[in-house]
Amino acid sequence: MARNIKPRILYLIFLILFAPSLCLGNNNNIKLSVASSLFSDNNIYEKINDPKVTDLYYRLGIKTGITLKNGLQHFTLNFDSNVQNYFNYPNENKLFSRINIDYLNLLNKKNFISMTGYYSRKNWFNIDKSYDNSFLNLSYNHKSNAINLSGNFITGHYLFSYFSEFDHFFFGFSPKVKIRKSNQLSYIIFYDIRMYDYLNPFIDQERFDKSQTINLGFEYQNGLIFGTNFQYSHTRSNYDFLGNNSFVIMPYLSAEYNNFYYQIILKWDLKKYQNTINTNQINLIFPDPEANTNNQFYFGVDREITKHLSITGKIIFFASEYRFQDDFYQKFLIGFGLKYDL
Amino acid sequence: MKKPLIILYLLLSVSLFADFSSYRQNIENLRQLLLEKEAETQNLNEINTTLTKLQKQKQTWLNQRKIAKLTQHKAKKTDHIFVIIEEISALRKRCNSDFNTLYEKNFHTVDSLIGQLNTNPEKRKANLSQLLEEKGKRDFLLNSQKYFSTLDHKSFEIKQNFNVFDLANHELIDDLVALLESKILNIETAKASAQKEIKMRQKLNNFHSEISTIQEPETFTTTSSSTTESEKGIENSWNDESLSNYDNTVRGASGSFETYDELTNENDFLILFETKTNESMDNFLNRMDSLQSYYTDILKELLKRQ
Numbered sequence: 144m145a146r147n148i149k150p151r152i153l154y155l156i157f158l159i160l161f162a163p164s165l166c167l168g169n170n171n172n173i174k175l176s177v178a179s180s181l182f183s184d185n186n187i188y189e190k191i192n193d194p195k196v197t198d199l200y201y202r203l204g205i206k207t208g209i210t211l212k213n214g215l216q217h218f219t220l221n222f223d224s225n226v227q228n229y230f231n232y233p234n235e236n237k238l239f240s241r242i243n244i245d246y247l248n249l250l251n252k253k254n255f256i257s258m259t260g261y262y263s264r265k266n267w268f269n270i271d272k273s274y275d276n277s278f279l280n281l282s283y284n285h286k287s288n289a290i291n292l293s294g295n296f297i298t299g300h301y302l303f304s305y306f307s308e309f310d311h312f313f314f315g316f317s318p319k320v321k322i323r324k325s326n327q328l329s330y331i332i333f334y335d336i337r338m339y340d341y342l343n344p345f346i347d348q349e350r351f352d353k354s355q356t357i358n359l360g361f362e363y364q365n366g367l368i369f370g371t372n373f374q375y376s377h378t379r380s381n382y383d384f385l386g387n388n389s390f391v392i393m394p395y396l397s398a399e400y401n402n403f404y405y406q407i408i409l410k411w412d413l414k415k416y417q418n419t420i421n422t423n424q425i426n427l428i429f430p431d432p433e434a435n436t437n438n439q440f441y442f443g444v445d446r447e448i449t450k451h452l453s454i455t456g457k458i459i460f461f462a463s464e465y466r467f468q469d470d471f472y473q474k475f476l477i478g479f480g481l482k483y484d485l
Numbered sequence: 486m487k488k489p490l491i492i493l494y495l496l497l498s499v500s501l502f503a504d505f506s507s508y509r510q511n512i513e514n515l516r517q518l519l520l521e522k523e524a525e526t527q528n529l530n531e532i533n534t535t536l537t538k539l540q541k542q543k544q545t546w547l548n549q550r551k552i553a554k555l556t557q558h559k560a561k562k563t564d565h566i567f568v569i570i571e572e573i574s575a576l577r578k579r580c581n582s583d584f585n586t587l588y589e590k591n592f593h594t595v596d597s598l599i600g601q602l603n604t605n606p607e608k609r610k611a612n613l614s615q616l617l618e619e620k621g622k623r624d625f626l627l628n629s630q631k632y633f634s635t636l637d638h639k640s641f642e643i644k645q646n647f648n649v650f651d652l653a654n655h656e657l658i659d660d661l662v663a664l665l666e667s668k669i670l671n672i673e674t675a676k677a678s679a680q681k682e683i684k685m686r687q688k689l690n691n692f693h694s695e696i697s698t699i700q701e702p703e704t705f706t707t708t709s710s711s712t713t714e715s716e717k718g719i720e721n722s723w724n725d726e727s728l729s730n731y732d733n734t735v736r737g738a739s740g741s742f743e744t745y746d747e748l749t750n751e752n753d754f755l756i757l758f759e760t761k762t763n764e765s766m767d768n769f770l771n772r773m774d775s776l777q778s779y780y781t782d783i784l785k786e787l788l789k790r791q
Contacts, residue, residue, distance in 0.1 A: 178695065204698065206694075223694075225698045241698075251521070251524075364682060364686075366678065366681075367685065368685050368689060395689070398685065399681055399684070399685055404684065406688060408696065441692070443688075443692045443695075443696075445688055457696075459696070484691075
């Protein structure tokens with residue numbers, strides 16, 4: 144059903160959903176943010192080889208959230224919607240929307256259970272292409288002053304895509320430990336295991352994947368915020384060519400200088416496939432080449448003009464895997480705009 | 486015969502070696518236990534109300550089953566409350582005994598410091614600073630009494646030795662004013678840098694959220710595990726040393742559980758585990774605010790008396 148909703152109608156629905164927050168104004172339990180920006184994209188079709196197509200696009204992002212509290216129970220609902228309009232290539236115009244629902248229940252002062260539901264949808268306006276993504280996560284958590292333990296004891300995920308070969312379901316388990324060494328320094332360690340079941344595999348054979356990840360990270364905060372995560376993932380599949388090992392380094396930084404706020408986020412992914420098959424048709428690994436998969440660099444700068452309004456600038460670079468395994472495209476984006484936060 | 490002596494010895498040694506930081510910790514534990522008792526009693530009352538309602542209704546099989554389950558639950562709650570009461574009682578005794586030791590010690594320290602202030606001008610600045618610290622300790626001791634003593638604790642004789650400052654000694658007062666002013670200035674600087682860090686955290690969270698929609702977040706080949714809204718909510722409590730959010734939640738006060746600074750979702754592709762909220766910094770700011778007003782009040786009082 145959801146696949147048949149036209150993007151414009153969907154966008155209208157989202158705007159109607161945003162309306163209450165606009166009317167209610169600056170309430171502690173309601174947040175609203177609108178970002179308007181202009182981007183230059185040097186590879187709009189994510190091509191691996193030249194010639195690449197460059198275009199400008201206008202982007203409008205609206206997000207809003209509401210929190211309801213009832214005693215020891217808390218419920219949060221968030222909407223987020225982004226429209227991207229290209230100047231010369233309207234076929235690439237798209238809408239990305241997502242809804243996030245969070246519920247938590249404090250059992251006592253040290254333990255709580257939480258549930259997160261997530262749904263996102265990506266639509267192209269002028270071509271018949273879209274996909275949906277949904278996610279459900281239940282977890283049990285224990286916290287104390289210096290240590291925080293949590294276990295996502297059920298993680299379920301369901302994805303529909305316009306390539307039905309990628310419709311899949313997964314569930315997983317992820318114990319996580321956060322340790323606060325001091326006010327300045329904290330660590331995170333987690334292990335995550337996920338089992339994937341593909342509903343309509345593209346070879347006439349059922350597809351099952353298993354992915355295991357271990358993450359070690361730290362963060363330092365004193366005059367600036369700096370942190371790094373190191374992550375090792377091992378993915379196995381009964382489709383041999385999809386099995387891979389990946390080592391990821393993710394440093395990030397947030398700082399202020401002369402009333403300008405700077406943010407840098409980097410993801411460097413060293414991915415190695417266990418086997419390689421040269422037939423591209425079979426090596427197809429992901430339906431949407433725009434997805435963030437591997438190496439990424441983000442630089443953001445932001446200067447507040449008033450309490451609610453700021454000028455923003457971004458420089459972004461991707462070196463990500465294309466639809467086909469081990470084929471990487473490069474993309475460079477530069478953008479600036481205005482942002483309003485209520 | 487020996488057992489009571491050992492207990493007496495232990496009690497004495499506990500009192501003799503009572504130190505201020507463990508007393509603070511005990512008071513915090515006591516405060517939490519009191520809150521827990523309040524929450525549990527509230528739960529018990531709710532169970533009782535439901536039970537009364539059910540008992541008035543027609544006794545179907547389902548109702549009887551509910552009543553049996555609730556009665557079981559009620560018994561468990563009652564047991565738990567008794568355990569909490571016992572813990573509270575033990576901790577109150579301990580705090581009371583520590584209080585007596587620490588208050589006495591504080592009184593003598595203050596006395597000797599004041600004596601030195603008037604006789605030894607060389608060490609005045611250092612002594613004044615220590616004196617302020619001791620005054621802070623005394624105020625805490627007196628305020629914390631409400632957690633373990635009965636309502637009419639006024640019977641305890643509050644010894645005041647701060648009023649014996651030699652106000653005629655202008656040099657001493659000038660030094661004290663300068664010290665207070667420098668403390669207030671330091672707090673201002675600490676607050677300004679904390680506010681800047683809060684802003685940096687917000688900006689990083691917003692940036693992270695924004696870039697996750699530049700391209701569709703990937704969920705296939707890597708495992709994302711960012712902080713969810715719920716976790717962020719609870720992190721507020723986690724980061725807060727005094728668990729004031731739990732406190733607020735139990736008491737129904739506003740301002741607890743700021744569950745979002747911005748939007749995140751499970752599919753965020755970068756594991757910025759520190760998409761945490763600024764709650765710990767907010768608490769720091771609150772503490773700094775109260776400390777600042779504490780010093781400002783003393784300063785005002787001094788200037789008035791001058």
